[in-house]
Amino acid sequence: MPSHSKPPTRRKVTLADIAAGCDVSRATVSLVLRGSPLVNKRTRAKVEAELKRQGYVYNRAAANLRRRTSSSIALVINDLGNPFFAEFAAGVDEALGSAGYVTLLGNTGESPERQQAVLSSLIEHGPAGIILSPAEGSDDARVIAAVGRHTPLLVFNRSLGEASADDAPWDTLVLDNERGTHLATEHLIALGHKRIAFFGGHRDSSSCRQRRQGYLDAMKAANLAVAPGWLVESAPTRLEAARQAGALFNRDPAPTAAVCYNDAVALGLMLGLTSRGRRPGEDFAIVGFDDIAESSVSVPPLTTIAVDPRDRGRQAAELVLARIGHPDMEATHTTAPVRLVVRDSSCRPASP
Amino acid sequence: MPSHSKPPTRRKVTLADIAAGCDVSRATVSLVLRGSPLVNKRTRAKVEAELKRQGYVYNRAAANLRRRTSSSIALVINDLGNPFFAEFAAGVDEALGSAGYVTLLGNTGESPERQQAVLSSLIEHGPAGIILSPAEGSDDARVIAAVGRHTPLLVFNRSLGEASADDAPWDTLVLDNERGTHLATEHLIALGHKRIAFFGGHRDSSSCRQRRQGYLDAMKAANLAVAPGWLVESAPTRLEAARQAGALFNRDPAPTAAVCYNDAVALGLMLGLTSRGRRPGEDFAIVGFDDIAESSVSVPPLTTIAVDPRDRGRQAAELVLARIGHPDMEATHTTAPVRLVVRDSSCRPASP
């Protein structure tokens, strides 16, 4: 039987191969790898040459096992297909990468069941921490059961189950929903509007309740009344919003402006108004929430509340990293800033 | 000094803790964990109770080290903020999760430098395979240097550097760009158009070259001439496209329809036409490419070529998994299907 030459390198090269290749101990090679000042210059050079020659690649899993450390962080996202969360994920990954961590990704698609499966699977890989943007309908007890109490947890965006975020035993990062709609409402008031509606979203969503509250507070602070017909609910999609647009004009007096639950709903409202012969940004003012990509290029461009999801991702990463550094500090509850972006959809009220 | 009870469980519980807790060997516990039929029913029950009691969580990294296996796959994405790639990532993660793998995420933000850093970092975690959607301007030699020849590589969407994808020594999955614009052009021809433009994109992008080629082929097959002014370049953004819209009407005869490089450009063209008093979908027909979320809700809704990025993600995952199962098979080069989605933006030519 002819002796075929074996494929160049079937086995991965290890510390032992390098040590043997240049006649030092594995310990010495290890010191070289980790840049220890202990090792002699010439030894170091010899080892480094051999490392390169054999194409060595560090096995971080083995090192982590021995050192009882971790170099990964789990990122569990409720809806990666949503650009908001995709941007958030990009921000997380960017900041984690800079800190020398790798991101273990899990997408739950808004399913609490998949979320449990994903968490149980990721936790077996021993992440140093977990960033969780929970699926709708998450149950905090089940989440904690899956995560355990050894791994720092940061919950983003929504509170977990019933519990209020403020006294949770894990860290939280939430958007300042109330402040966002407060700013939006004040902006419309400053333009001269007095009859302002709150449009879209469902009462049972906590973010919708908060956004509505910010609107109500700002109206109250300005001594403006809120007529019953000015609180219009709708599914948080463009299509549903377009269908509901008419509801704003069912009774007199009709509003002259609307603060919307989010940009999708605001864009839908624009469509709905247009098809009813009204011109958003000219005879009706609209403010959105989120500043999604389309908002800057819609016709007219949408005034909205920017939440800068990529920045929020970086912020989330910083928060877990801080927690990993100080496991015993009390849980932190951070509210992320939001800002008003003025574009053409928010106009002065049409003079009668 | 009063003896404080220590925090419940400072150290993670290991196989050895379980073994000690119910008086069997670590080997037996290991067999229980992996569902071996060898172990006695009563022993199994005893061990499982102890597992639960102590809240054991499996250390997959340790198991992988011993078994010389891997349960992760690296996913390196050029632009996670782009919904197309975010959907792709979601599809990959979904399929990998079903197969028992975890996704190691890396976002390069279109930077070849970051791509090198990300690959070098991820490879140290020993993924079983790598799915790479390359940054623009990637260099194949450098990528291979970082990845090594031990880890299966699937390249998605773009070819790496100069090389044509068809003879690369790694697996590839690309969109059928030519077929997409071919379908789009045939569709317009079937509607009765004879003067059809190709709008947007830059000649130096390989996907643009391919899409343009599909258009040219379809025109030729139908014996239709392509006037010089009908090939209009633009940056692949909505804004630039809107600015270039006028270029279509510089000479006589002007086209009555356009196949666009992508949806962003198509939506920009719509804006540009509208602001020139033309009505897309009524006196000018438009077809896009990608089927991004906005296309179904634009006014008019955009006829386009759907590429189903989430399906492409699942497909990419299946391809690496297959490769991991058969490391020595020849490299595969897969072309993903595309399909025409007809909406209102593609109308018959206005009768003169």
Place this chain on the structure above:
DNA sequence: CTGAAAGCGCTTACAG
């Protein structure tokens, strides 16, 4: 059916 021993690829005291 169960246990003792060796080993995956690394790092860490500890000697010298």
Place this chain on the structure above:
DNA sequence: CTGAAAGCGCTTACAG
């Protein structure tokens, strides 16, 4: 400055 030895948490033959 360098090496021998032990060990991270698992799994895998091999005995019994």
